[in-house]
Amino acid sequence: MSKKLEKMRVHDLALDVLATQIAGIAIEYYSIDDEKIYQIAKRAYPYRDLTRKEFTQLLEFLETLRVIWLNKTKTGYEVKRRKKTWTYYFENLSTIPDTRQYHVVSIIENEPIGSLDEEFVAEHGQSGNKFVCAGRAWKIIQVDKGKVIVEPIDDIESAIPAWEGELIPVHYETAKDVGKLRKMVAADKAQRIKEDFNIDSHTMDEMNEITSKQTKSHIVPDDKNILIENYKDFIIIHSCFGSLVNNSLGKYIAAILTAENGVSVNMKIDPYRIMLQTVAKKDDVKRILGDMKNFENVITASVERSSTFKWRFIHVARRFGIISRSAKYDKINVNKIVTSYSGSPAYKETMREVLMEKMNMEDSGKVIEGIKNGEIKLHISEGLSYLGELGLVQQFSEVMKPRMPEGEIFNAFKKRLLFTKVRLLCTNCGDYTLIKKVKDVEKQPECPKCSSTMIAVVRPRQIAAQNIVKKKIKKKQLTKEEMEEFLGIRRSADLVVVYGRRAVEALAGHGVGPQTAARILAMLHSDKEKFYKDVLAAEKQFARTKIYWK
Numbered sequence: 428m429s430k431k432l433e434k435m436r437v438h439d440l441a442l443d444v445l446a447t448q449i450a451g452i453a454i455e456y457y458s459i460d461d462e463k464i465y466q467i468a469k470r471a472y473p474y475r476d477l478t479r480k481e482f483t484q485l486l487e488f489l490e491t492l493r494v495i496w497l498n499k500t501k502t503g504y505e506v507k508r509r510k511k512t513w514t515y516y517f518e519n520l521s522t523i524p525d526t527r528q529y530h531v532v533s534i535i536e537n538e539p540i541g542s543l544d545e546e547f548v549a550e551h552g553q554s555g556n557k558f559v560c561a562g563r564a565w566k567i568i569q570v571d572k573g574k575v576i577v578e579p580i581d582d583i584e585s586a587i588p589a590w591e592g593e594l595i596p597v598h599y600e601t602a603k604d605v606g607k608l609r610k611m612v613a614a615d616k617a618q619r620i621k622e623d624f625n626i627d628s629h630t631m632d633e634m635n636e637i638t639s640k641q642t643k644s645h646i647v648p649d650d651k652n653i654l655i656e657n658y659k660d661f662i663i664i665h666s667c668f669g670s671l672v673n674n675s676l677g678k679y680i681a682a683i684l685t686a687e688n689g690v691s692v693n694m695k696i697d698p699y700r701i702m703l704q705t706v707a708k709k710d711d712v713k714r715i716l717g718d719m720k721n722f723e724n725v726i727t728a729s730v731e732r733s734s735t736f737k738w739r740f741i742h743v744a745r746r747f748g749i750i751s752r753s754a755k756y757d758k759i760n761v762n763k764i765v766t767s768y769s770g771s772p773a774y775k776e777t778m779r780e781v782l783m784e785k786m787n788m789e790d791s792g793k794v795i796e797g798i799k800n801g802e803i804k805l806h807i808s809e810g811l812s813y814l815g816e817l818g819l820v821q822q823f824s825e826v827m828k829p830r831m832p833e834g835e836i837f838n839a840f841k842k843r844l845l846f847t848k849v850r851l852l853c854t855n856c857g858d859y860t861l862i863k864k865v866k867d868v869e870k871q872p873e874c875p876k877c878s879s880t881m882i883a884v885v886r887p888r889q890i891a892a893q894n895i896v897k898k899k900i901k902k903k904q905l906t907k908e909e910m911e912e913f914l915g916i917r918r919s920a921d922l923v924v925v926y927g928r929r930a931v932e933a934l935a936g937h938g939v940g941p942q943t944a945a946r947i948l949a950m951l952h953s954d955k956e957k958f959y960k961d962v963l964a965a966e967k968q969f970a971r972t973k974i975y976w977k
Contacts, residue, residue, distance in 0.1 A: 677694045
């Protein structure tokens with residue numbers, strides 16, 4: 428209605444894009460003086476401020492990657508193409524990253540419940556992190572082979588919405604206008620609001636109701652007033668400055684609190700709030716906000732250590748040809764690559780992209796200045812306000828189902844375990860093998876051919892197990908691998924002889940082998956639920972440690 432557009436943020440000095448264009452020019456000219464390429468680049472608006480030093484560093488970096496060939500001349504370099512130049516150029520015609528999806532698998536039912544994109548897994552995929560998916564909160568056990576293994580939890584407030592990375596950021600000026608609107612509503616300027624924003628009475632009533640609920644216990648935060656409040660171990664900073672400014676301010680506060688207290692700080696932001704989960708106090712946050720120093724240096728150092736930076740570095744590294752386009756994130760030693768290329772054009776480009784797309788240093792500076800000169804006031808209040816509650820809870824309320832009770836979790840796990848299919852194999856005669864669901868296995872399994880109770884439990888696809896047993900019965904020579912497998916088969920048969928179907932139930936657990944099953948069964952559980960809990964715990968342990976196994 429005001430005929431306004433958000434200010435465009437242009438990507439200035441994108442070094443990966445320039446690298447591709449240098450390769451293209453090298454292909455076109457075969458041999459060209461570096462000064463000529465530099466002048467071509469300078470005529471493009473995004474590279475108007477490109478220095479000769481930055482350009483030369485990029486050329487030399489591309490030569491180390493074997494993208495181009497440089498011959499030293501009296502005035503600079505002669506740039507020539509080489510075999511790799513063609514492949515590099517045509518693989519990088521687009522800057523859109525190739526991303527993959529990770530299946531989210533519940534360890535309770537051992538079934539997929541949804542999917543996450545690579546960026547979310549890179550930023551939040553550490554073991555122990557919590558997120559919302561399929562209408563519930565989940566905790567990550569492990570990320571392995573394109574799967575995120577999770578368990579259900581009851582922790583709505585500290586869980587991350589899985590779609591967080593896809594949200595379009597709300598602009599600084601837009602968020603400030605919302606703050607101004609809040610001020611008008613609080614001042615009871617209903618008629619002017621209706622006229623200026625062309626809204627109906629119902630909408631106006633809604634706005635008044637929200638403001639009324641907020642003013643019962645707290646002030647209404649707006650573009651000139653920041654409210655700091657607390658709830659349990661959360662500190663909510665109401666700041667009407669938009670997604671990117673709030674992310675910048677939040678990163679700074681979290682970095683300082685971490686340095687002062689020596690503990691990590693969980694942070695979530697929206698366009699109107701910064702939410703911190705921390706042992707720090709509200710007064711600490713107010714002090715930090717009121718005296719922000721070395722803002723850009725603190726933010727840069729914080730970004731360098733973040734998973735966001737590492738994830739973005741992988742994409743930049745792909746565009747520079749440092750790693751293959753098809754390389755998978757979870758198979759890359761990210762820390763080693765980032766350290767190896769520290770200070771390189773790829774490193775600088777990653778920092779530039781993160782600061783531009785995830786932060787807003789310029790407008791953050793305006794907020795900092797406003798706080799210092801008293802134009803923006805800081806207020807502290809006890810307890811949780813209505814707008815604070817909306818920030819912590821409302822974003823989950825429409826998708827959060829009632830939490831799954833512990834009893835229901837174990838019922839789901841037991842059902843999955845009892846419906847798991849296993850292969851029963853007689854180790855006495857080797858002639859009997861049958862695939863059955865665990866629930867259909869007899870209390871004491873017995874071979875119908877030789878009446879032996881030496882019945883082993885193996886995976887349904889472990890077809891070779893029968894051949895190994897038969898070779899052993901016939902006293903044929905087994906290979907080292909076959910002997911190792913036979914010992915495992917025989918150990919599972921020993922467990923079934925002693926513990927019957929309960930051994931079958933333990934061995935049906937995902938990743939539960941004879942050694943782990945023996946440890947669980949030796950506890951002689953009188954409580955069946957405790958037995959299932961221990962099998963589930965063994966599955967979780969397997970999921971956490973599987974990636975370290977040979």
